[in-house]
Amino acid sequence: MAGRAAEPHVIWARPERSGRGPRPAYSRADIAAVAVRIADAEGLDAVSMRRVAAELGCGTMSLYNYVPRKEDLHELMADAVAGEHELWEPSGDWRADMLRVAHQTRDLMHRHPWLPRLMSAVYGFSPNALRYLEHCLACLDPLPDPQGVKMELIAMLNGIVTTYVSNELATAERTRSLPWSQEQENAVRIAYLQSRIATGEYPRMARAFMEDEGPIDLEAVFERALNRVLDGFDPEK
Amino acid sequence: MAGRAAEPHVIWARPERSGRGPRPAYSRADIAAVAVRIADAEGLDAVSMRRVAAELGCGTMSLYNYVPRKEDLHELMADAVAGEHELWEPSGDWRADMLRVAHQTRDLMHRHPWLPRLMSAVYGFSPNALRYLEHCLACLDPLPDPQGVKMELIAMLNGIVTTYVSNELATAERTRSLPWSQEQENAVRIAYLQSRIATGEYPRMARAFMEDEGPIDLEAVFERALNRVLDGFDPEK
DNA sequence: GCGCACTACGTACGGTGTACGTAACTACGA
DNA sequence: TCGTAGTTACGTACACCGTACGTAGTGCGC
Numbered sequence: 001m002a003g004r005a006a007e008p009h010v011i012w013a014r015p016e017r018s019g020r021g022p023r024p025a026y027s028r029a030d031i032a033a034v035a036v037r038i039a040d041a042e043g044l045d046a047v048s049m050r051r052v053a054a055e056l057g058c059g060t061m062s063l064y065n066y067v068p069r070k071e072d073l074h075e076l077m078a079d080a081v082a083g084e085h086e087l088w089e090p091s092g093d094w095r096a097d098m099l100r101v102a103h104q105t106r107d108l109m110h111r112h113p114w115l116p117r118l119m120s121a122v123y124g125f126s127p128n129a130l131r132y133l134e135h136c137l138a139c140l141d142p143l144p145d146p147q148g149v150k151m152e153l154i155a156m157l158n159g160i161v162t163t164y165v166s167n168e169l170a171t172a173e174r175t176r177s178l179p180w181s182q183e184q185e186n187a188v189r190i191a192y193l194q195s196r197i198a199t200g201e202y203p204r205m206a207r208a209f210m211e212d213e214g215p216i217d218l219e220a221v222f223e224r225a226l227n228r229v230l231d232g233f234d235p236e237k
Numbered sequence: 238m239a240g241r242a243a244e245p246h247v248i249w250a251r252p253e254r255s256g257r258g259p260r261p262a263y264s265r266a267d268i269a270a271v272a273v274r275i276a277d278a279e280g281l282d283a284v285s286m287r288r289v290a291a292e293l294g295c296g297t298m299s300l301y302n303y304v305p306r307k308e309d310l311h312e313l314m315a316d317a318v319a320g321e322h323e324l325w326e327p328s329g330d331w332r333a334d335m336l337r338v339a340h341q342t343r344d345l346m347h348r349h350p351w352l353p354r355l356m357s358a359v360y361g362f363s364p365n366a367l368r369y370l371e372h373c374l375a376c377l378d379p380l381p382d383p384q385g386v387k388m389e390l391i392a393m394l395n396g397i398v399t400t401y402v403s404n405e406l407a408t409a410e411r412t413r414s415l416p417w418s419q420e421q422e423n424a425v426r427i428a429y430l431q432s433r434i435a436t437g438e439y440p441r442m443a444r445a446f447m448e449d450e451g452p453i454d455l456e457a458v459f460e461r462a463l464n465r466v467l468d469g470f471d472p473e474k
Numbered sequence: 475g476c477g478c479a480c481t482a483c484g485t486a487c488g489g490t491g492t493a494c495g496t497a498a499c500t501a502c503g504a
Numbered sequence: 505t506c507g508t509a510g511t512t513a514c515g516t517a518c519a520c521c522g523t524a525c526g527t528a529g530t531g532c533g534c
Contacts, residue, residue, distance in 0.1 A: 006493095008415075008422040010429040021511025022499050048490065059514040061492080070491065117357065120403045121411075125430055130439055137441035147445035155404065156397070156462055163396030166357045174358075178245075185245040192247040193362055202367055204374035208384035225393055228469025243524095258480025259530050285521065296483040298523080307522065481530075490521065499512075504505095 011072040012079075012126055024066065026056060031066055032080035035073055036112065043176035044114035047073070074118055079126035081112050087135040095230055097139035098153075102161050102226050109165040113173040116166045119158075144235065153233050160229055164222050248309040249316075249363055261303065263293060268303055269317035272310055273349065280413035281351035286310070311355055316363035318349050324372040332467055334376035335390075339398050339463050346402040350410040353403045356395075381472065390470050397466055401459050 016028055034055050038047050049070060053063040067073045085104060091097055109115045125133075133154065140150045171189075175182045197206045231237050253265055271292050275284050286307055290300040304310045322341060328334055346352045362370075370391065377387045408426075412419045434443045468474050 006416065008417050008425045010426055013425075013429040013432070018511075020499095020501055020509075022513080024512070049492080050490080061494095061515075062513050064492075065512060120354065123426065125426075125433070130433060130442065134439045134441055137445070141441075147441065147448050151445055152458060152462065155400075156465075159397060159400030160393070163392075163400065167392065179243065180245050188245045188250075189247055189360065189362075192250040195250070196362070196367060202371045204378075204384065205367065205371055208374070208388055211384050221389060225389065228393075229466065232465030232468050255480075257478070257530095257532050259482085261481070286523080287521080298484075298525095299482050301523075302481060476534090477532105478534100479530100479532090482528080484527090485525090487524085488522100491519095493516105493518085495514105495516090497513085500510090502507105502509090504507085 009068065010123060011068070011075050014068075025058065026066065028066065028076055029080070031056060031063070031073070032076040035077045036080050039077065039114045040112060043173060044117060045177060047077075049073070071121070075122050075126060078115070078118050078122040079128045081108060081115060082126060082128035082132055084108055084111075085128070085132050085135075087131065090139045090141060092142060094140050094142045095234065098136070098157060098230060099226060101136060101139065102157055105158065105161045106165055106222065109161070109169075113169050116162050116169065117173070119162050143233075145233075149233070156229055157226070160225055164218075164225060168218050168222075246305065247360060248305070248312055251305075262295065263303065265303065265313055266317070268293060268300070268310070269313040272314050273317050276314065276351045277349060280410065281354060282414060284310070284314075308358070312359050312363060315352070315355050315359045316365045318345060318352060319363060319365035319369055321345055321348075322365070322369050322372075324368065327376045327378060329379060331377050331379045332471065335373070335394060335467060336463060338373060338376065339394055342395070342398045343402055343459065346398070346406075350406050353399050353406065354410070356399050380470075382470075386470075393466055394463070397462055401455075401462060405455050405459075 017024060031052065035047050035052050038051060038055065049063055049067075050060045052073065053060045056063065067076065085108065088100075136154045137147065137150055140153065143150060171182050171185050175185050178185070193209075196202065197209060200206070254261060268289065272284050272289050275288060275292065286300055286304075287297045289310065290297045293300065304313065322345070325337075373391045374384065374387055377390065380387060408419050408422050412422050415422070430446075433439070434446060437443070
């Protein structure tokens with residue numbers, strides 16, 4: 001029997017090693033590391049069961065002993081990179097702490113550009129994700145609100161980070177496996193957009209594109225967005 | 238020659254009908270409608286080039302005359318449902334208007350649960366998307382800020398809506414094609430989460446799950462989130 | 475009216491996730 | 505202690521997928 005895909009399950013509820021049978025040759029960490037390496041180097045679409053198995057050094061179907069479904073492989077990947085979060089002793093300044101968390105998450109996503117795409121596809125309560133959430137809650141201890149509101153704040157912040165980094169990466173991760181460069185694609189898209197705007201049908205958008213000159217400071221935009229959201233939760237504002 | 242996939246392009250820059258040759262048998266609207274119908278009924282993964290072509294009533298490869306890449310089919314779908322946005326004469330109260338926009342978008346995504354997944358994969362400047370953006374900017378005319386800030390507001394609001402609806406739909410859209418029900422899956426997941434929390438390793442999360450009793454009012458959570466974000470942009474706050 | 479760009483579509487290639495069958499192995503219950 | 509049940513390992517096979525390519529037939533622009 002190869003795995004138990006034909007019933008609902010959470011991979012983290014399955015013991016990694018279960019008494020009987022030969023010792024598993026690989027750990028979940030091994031598998032996750034291989035998958036993450038492939039995704040970092042060649043994009044998420046390059047991560048297939050066959051490919052991971054091959055790089056791991058085992059037959060394709062052997063991988064299904066460890067990872068019953070491809071989705072679980074993604075779960076492993078998300079958890080692995082969630083483990084890269086640095087968790088510190090809360091400073092007492094919840095705003096500063098949350099800003100630091102958000103910037104760390106942004107850096108994480110820039111390091112692993114496939115992560116935003118995965119965020120909405122994984123369970124979100126893997127071991128490292130739980131550690132991360134608990135840490136966020138700890139940072140929010142100074143806030144008087146009930147835990148529910150704090151969870152809303154964390155969710156909102158994660159949403160913002162994911163959204164903004166997705167925009168930042170936009171075509172970057174998309175054009176990875178394409179035979180033309182990101183610059184070529186962008187040029188075509190900008191040309192199209194300008195032709196649309198030139199029709200005069202969208203006067204306000206036209207003004208928006210007139211105004212901005214030079215490259216936008218994405219980090220500054222991100223920072224502004226964060227502060228606006230935090231303001232919404234700040235009892236002193 | 239079947240399409241011109243081997244170079245960067247934006248489908249909206251290609252004329253739908255170009256003088257020469259037999260009249261195309263289908264319009265982009267036809268194709269989009271078929272694809273949307275399939276996705277609504279059976280989920281986004283059921284939308285394949287073969288399937289759409291079959292339901293359209295033509296050979297698989299004929300579809301490539303209209304839609305050079307699958308990605309462009311997604312583009313068509315996103316544009317089609319973007320056309321469902323009702324655009325009204327701005328009221329002068331930008332906050333009320335933006336709330337209305339956000340709620341409309343949320344409804345749209347509940348009607349087409351595959352839309353959030355598509356949002357980060359499409360170009361975002363299709364004809365109907367441009368109309369939508371221009372309308373949002375018109376609603377924001379009363380705001381004194383430069384257009385750039387308004388664009389940031391729109392982006393942030395769209396991000397929030399997408400994030401929240403994604404969470405709301407969570408397992409719903411995911412379990413569509415699976416042989417078990419959403420309720421079964423949720424039960425398994427909750428059982429796992431409770432077992433983790435029972436370890437005592439996550440005291441703050443434990444408190445969060447103790448507190449909330451009864452089903453959460455998702456609409457209320459959404460409304461709170463929106464207002465917090467709007468506060469961040471309100472010059473009177 | 476010639477030619478070319480277009481439509482239509484069948485075939486085929488290389489990939490995907492994964493169900494299933496088989497063989498070897500090991501820890502546990504009797 | 506030994507049989508057996510549950511595990512690991514893995515090859516084969518199936519049903520899909522996106523799409524490159526070749527070959528017709530069609531009708532507008534020159």
